[in-house]
Amino acid sequence: MKPPVFLLALCLFAGAVSQSFAQTSATKEPAVLNHIAVYVTDLTKSTAFYEKLLHLQQIQEPFKDGKHIWFTLGAAGQMHLILGAKQTTVHDKNEHLCFSVSSIPDFIQLLDQEKIDYANWPGTAKEPTIRVDGVKQIYFQDPDGHWLEVNDEVKHRK
The missing domain is CATH 3.10.180.10 (2,3-Dihydroxybiphenyl 1,2-Dioxygenase, domain 1)
Structure with a gap:
């Protein structure tokens, strides 16, 4: 006995919807924080402040230009201090x-x-x-x- 065409169509449709939902769900992962950038006027002073008060640990930064300090924030990501802010902010x-x-x-x-x-x-x-x-x-x-x-x-x- 052959299954009714309607039942076959319903199974195919359910499979397609299920596959589509699985693909859509996988692409809707929430974004993860990578870093926070803080614009500062005095890199040395700000670095000392965050190290001394919050015990943040410096990590390697790729620029090596004397204008950046990077700290790890553990699983939360990183914090980047960037030299160049104007004092009037x-x-x-x-x-x-x-x-x-x-x-x-x-x-x-x-x-x-x-x-x-x-x-x-x-x-x-x-x-x-x-x-x-x-x-x-x-x-x-x-x-x-x-x-x-x-x-x-x-x-x-x-």
């Missing part, structure tokens, strides 16, 4: 980089040691913001005025 706090540490009090102690001002989101000096999920966060600026957030979200992931 004003940065908005809404545009910031965020790093997580295991202890906000220990990090605050380092900021105090280095005489770096910090505040919570509304701007109250020397006070962390405590988010609704219990994460503590503080905000401060790098030597070029780029805003940074440091929080203890990594502690809350466990």
Whole structure:
């Protein structure tokens, strides 16, 4: 007994849709962060800032022109400092980089040691913001005025 033409057509259509969906799903992988570029006025000063405060590790950079420093951010990618920014740039706090540490009090102690001002989101000096999920966060600026957030979200992931 031959199967009805309708059933054969339905099977072929289902197979084609299934194959098409599999191909479409494979091409819709999310993009992965590769690097963040931060334009700076003083490469030496900014390098020291990020190494000392955030303990970022330098990695090889291909240009070797004295205008670039690259740091690893682990699985998150890299951060590139690029020399050439003009001193007059004003940065908005809404545009910031965020790093997580295991202890906000220990990090605050380092900021105090280095005489770096910090505040919570509304701007109250020397006070962390405590988010609704219990994460503590503080905000401060790098030597070029780029805003940074440091929080203890990594502690809350466990």
